[in-house]
Amino acid sequence: xxxxxxxxxxxxxxxxxxxxxxxxxxxxxxxxxxxxxxxxxxxxxxxxxxxxxxxxxxxxxxxxxxxxxxxxxxxxxxxxxxxxxxxxxxxxxxxxxxxxxxxxxxxxxxxxxxx
Amino acid sequence: xxxxxxxxxxxxxxxxxxxxxxxxxxxxxxxxxxxxxxxxxxxxxxxxxxxxxxxxxxxxxxxxxxxxxxxxxxxxxxxxxxxxxxxxxxxxxxxxxxxxxxxxxxxxxxxxx
Numbered sequence: 001x002x003x004x005x006x007x008x009x010x011x012x013x014x015x016x017x018x019x020x021x022x023x024x025x026x027x028x029x030x031x032x033x034x035x036x037x038x039x040x041x042x043x044x045x046x047x048x049x050x051x052x053x054x055x056x057x058x059x060x061x062x063x064x065x066x067x068x069x070x071x072x073x074x075x076x077x078x079x080x081x082x083x084x085x086x087x088x089x090x091x092x093x094x095x096x097x098x099x100x101x102x103x104x105x106x107x108x109x110x111x112x113x114x115x
Numbered sequence: 116x117x118x119x120x121x122x123x124x125x126x127x128x129x130x131x132x133x134x135x136x137x138x139x140x141x142x143x144x145x146x147x148x149x150x151x152x153x154x155x156x157x158x159x160x161x162x163x164x165x166x167x168x169x170x171x172x173x174x175x176x177x178x179x180x181x182x183x184x185x186x187x188x189x190x191x192x193x194x195x196x197x198x199x200x201x202x203x204x205x206x207x208x209x210x211x212x213x214x215x216x217x218x219x220x221x222x223x224x225x226x227x228x
Contacts, residue, residue: 004158033215041153041203043218056215090158101147101166103209104216106158 003027006091006107013081014115021076021110023091030096031055032074033104034066037088049074050096081114088112117142117208121219129227134178134193136222138206141187146208148189149216150180153203162204165189176200201226 004025013019025032033056034046047066048056054066063079078085088111092104122137140146147166151159163174170182176199180191189206206219 031214041221041223043205043221045215048215050214092159101164103147103149103161103164103207104159106151106160108158109156111156 003105004091004093004107006089006110008110009108010111010113012113012115015081015083017081018077018079019081019112020078021089021091021112023074023076023107025072025091025093025105027093027095027105029093029105030071031094032068032071033092033094034074034076035090035092036060037090037109039087043090047074047076078112081112083114086112086114117146117210117217119148119206119208119217119219121204121206121222123222124220125223125225127225127227128196130198131195134191134196134200134224136191136204136206136224138180138189138191138219139187140189140206140208142208142210144210146210148180148182149207149209150174150178150189150191151205151207153205153221155202159205162191196224196226198226198228200224 031050033048049068051071052068065077068074088109091107118141120139149164150162153159163172165182173179178193204222207216
């Protein structure tokens with residue numbers, strides 16, 4: 001049983017397209033996150049949802065829109081893809097809004113390549 | 116606000132040698148500190164965490180880390196490197212009321228046969 005699963009694992013698309021990445025967790029956690037890992041491996045938080053409510057929205061372009069239909073799912077939709085969007089996107093979850101001493105459970109990542 | 120600094124973006128050790136990956140943190144309140152490992156083309160996996168109990172923390176795969184408040188450090192060590200330890204290692208900090216991690220920039224560990 002995969003705790004945090006992301007689909008697809010690889011995504012190659014052309015500039016200007018719209019694409020979505022899906023994330024699901026079966027841990028019963030309340031909070032889910034999207035992180036972007038660039039080519040230098042730097043991890044930057046993009047969004048965080050707690051029980052379907054947006055709690056963190058870092059300064060990402062508004063072409064990126066998270067959607068959380070329920071607390072087990074946090075999808076990422078990207079409009080008008082640009083070359084600079086190429087990265088690995090990680091979904092993660094934690095039991096509650098305050099990370100405290102628990103930490104995250106990460107998905108295996110989605111490698112997005114924009115050509 | 117919290118932050119972490121990982122000294123050395125690349126570390127190479129010989130198989131069987133000591134592994135030492137450095138992490139220093141900054142936090143105005145007591146921190147929770149974590150080490151994550153990322154194997155090639157995989158997600159991040161928790162190695163170990165410090166949550167204000169014992170200052171010497173043991174994790175998976177023979178790794179351990181020691182919280183030193185006076186030095187604001189949480190360095191990761193392993194007595195004897197194995198080829199399978201080659202990966203990217205991330206230090207991260209959070210606090211009790213925090214709602215996100217602050218990650219370091221990562222250290223890539225290479226193990227030389």
